[in-house]
Amino acid sequence: MPRFFKRVSKKAGSSPGALVHIGKKRMEKARITMIDYDEKRFTAKEVTRIEECFPFKKKPTVTWINIDGLHEVDIIEKIGKEFGIHPLVLEDVLNTTQRPKVEDFDEYIYIVLKRLSYDEDKDETRSEQMSIILGDNYVISFQESAGDVFDFIRKSTQENKGVIRKSGPDYLAYRLIDSIVDNYFLILEKYGDRIEGIEEDMVSNPKQETLETIHAMKKEMIFLRRSVWPLREAVSGLSRSESRLMKKKTHLYMRDVYDHTIQVIDTVETFRDMTSGLLDLYLSSISNKMNEVMKVLTIIATIFIPLSFFAGIYGMNFNPEASSFNMPELNHPLGYPAVLAFMTIVALIMISYFKRKKWM
Numbered sequence: 001m002p003r004f005f006k007r008v009s010k011k012a013g014s015s016p017g018a019l020v021h022i023g024k025k026r027m028e029k030a031r032i033t034m035i036d037y038d039e040k041r042f043t044a045k046e047v048t049r050i051e052e053c054f055p056f057k058k059k060p061t062v063t064w065i066n067i068d069g070l071h072e073v074d075i076i077e078k079i080g081k082e083f084g085i086h087p088l089v090l091e092d093v094l095n096t097t098q099r100p101k102v103e104d105f106d107e108y109i110y111i112v113l114k115r116l117s118y119d120e121d122k123d124e125t126r127s128e129q130m131s132i133i134l135g136d137n138y139v140i141s142f143q144e145s146a147g148d149v150f151d152f153i154r155k156s157t158q159e160n161k162g163v164i165r166k167s168g169p170d171y172l173a174y175r176l177i178d179s180i181v182d183n184y185f186l187i188l189e190k191y192g193d194r195i196e197g198i199e200e201d202m203v204s205n206p207k208q209e210t211l212e213t214i215h216a217m218k219k220e221m222i223f224l225r226r227s228v229w230p231l232r233e234a235v236s237g238l239s240r241s242e243s244r245l246m247k248k249k250t251h252l253y254m255r256d257v258y259d260h261t262i263q264v265i266d267t268v269e270t271f272r273d274m275t276s277g278l279l280d281l282y283l284s285s286i287s288n289k290m291n292e293v294m295k296v297l298t299i300i301a302t303i304f305i306p307l308s309f310f311a312g313i314y315g316m317n318f319n320p321e322a323s324s325f326n327m328p329e330l331n332h333p334l335g336y337p338a339v340l341a342f343m344t345i346v347a348l349i350m351i352s353y354f355k356r357k358k359w360m
Contacts, residue, residue: 019073019087022095024144030069031146035157036061039165042158050075054082056138062169063138068146070094079140083108085133093142096129100230102237109134109245111173111234114227115149115180116187125187125220127227130180134173134245141176149179170250177235178257184228184264188271191220195274202278206285214278221272228268232261299360303350307343314339 034053036043038061047053056063067075073094080090089110092098103110111132119126131142141150153175157164164171194217201210238246239254246254318326329335354360 019077019090019094021071021073022097024096028069028146030067030072030075032075033066033068035064035066035154037157037165038062039160042160042165044154044158050078057082060137062172064141064169064172065138066141066143066150068143070096070142070144076142083133083135083138083140089133093131096144098129098131100227100234102234102241104241104243106243107135109173109238109241109243111177111238113177113180113231113234115143116184116224116227118187118190124216125223127223130176132173132176134169136245137169139169139172139176149183150176153179167250168247170246171253174250174253174257177238178253178260181231181235181257181260181264185260185267187224188264188267191217191224191271195271195278198278199281202282202285206282206289211279211282214275214282217275217278218272221268221275224268225272228261228264232258232265235261295360299354303347306346306350310339310343310346 031046032048032050032053033046034044034056036056036059041061050065050067053063053065065079067079070076070093076090076093079085080087084107086105089103089105092110092112098112100114101112111134113130113132115128115130117126117128118124128144129142133140153164153172156162164175198210198213198217201207235254235258239251239258241251314327314329316327317330320326320328320330329339332338351360
């Protein structure tokens with residue numbers, strides 16, 4: 001349940017724009033990294049004070065400031081004052097319950113996304129809020145924790161691969177968004193493999209653990225859907241944005257990201273349908289298994305009905321000396337084996353009949 005609803009009670013009663021961190025409490029110190037580049041120059045460093053990044057604001061180069069950790073509110077507040085970020089935007093950065101969205105403030109564009117990661121130990125997906133502020137010559141990204149999907153972008157920027165060093169901050173923002181969306185496909189591949197495994201287990205031997213796995217999978221699909229669906233609207237807004245901060249050529253790239261988003265949504269919806277189908281298949285498998293058991297028991301009971309009838313008759317023990325009609329077989333030397341042989345023949349005839357009818 002904490003993945004679906006986060007506590008926001010400490011924000012209740014605060015004035016609009018009050019900077020209160022809402023999210024997981026962390027003890028480690030926030031990590032600040034900065035990359036400054038143009039086509040010819042590249043600078044990358046990790047700083048201990050956010051003020052060290054401020055002189056790059058006035059340079060014509062592209063500056064990318066990344067903050068890992070939102071629990072140090074004073075860092076967010078100093079960034080807001082230096083770059084003229086509205087307090088309501090800073091409030092949304094610190095509130096990790098935001099849904100994906102895009103807000104255009106003329107001087108900058110505020111973007112909220114959800115970065116997904118797969119927890120192998122707990123076998124579930126984790127969501128982390130990613131906030132991006134795109135300005136004239138800078139990009140500021142905020143993450144809840146360290147360890148992101150941007151290492152490839154840092155490396156390609158440093159090695160001057162592609163067109164990122166030749167482009168502006170809007171292209172950098174596109175690359176960040178694209179890497180987050182592409183990571184969704186990796187998560188979906190894992191769920192595709194899990195669904196195939198559940199199907200195989202269900203066909204061979206459906207168990208109670210299988211039902212628990214299906215219910216857990218349904219929750220995961222709901223979680224994924226809540227993270228992905230708002231993303232379509234946000235990316236669509238960026239691809240159609242008329243802001244001066246988004247160049248026309250970047251719109252083409254954003255439309256490609258939008259196509260990827262639609263693919264992700266279609267895959268999530270397909271997996272949701274497949275998961276619901278797995279539940280129906282599980283119930284059908286259990287019902288068929290029970291029917292097979294009942295079928296065997298019914299056949300056995302049916303075979304023993306006439307045998308029980310004969311056993312009941314010869315268990316009455318009427319005295320044959322009182323009348324010639326009172327079970328003369330009781331005094332016959334082969335009476336017992338004859339009755340057993342007759343009962344065996346009756347059972348074999350019934351079994352043969354059941355097989356001919358394909359009831360067994």
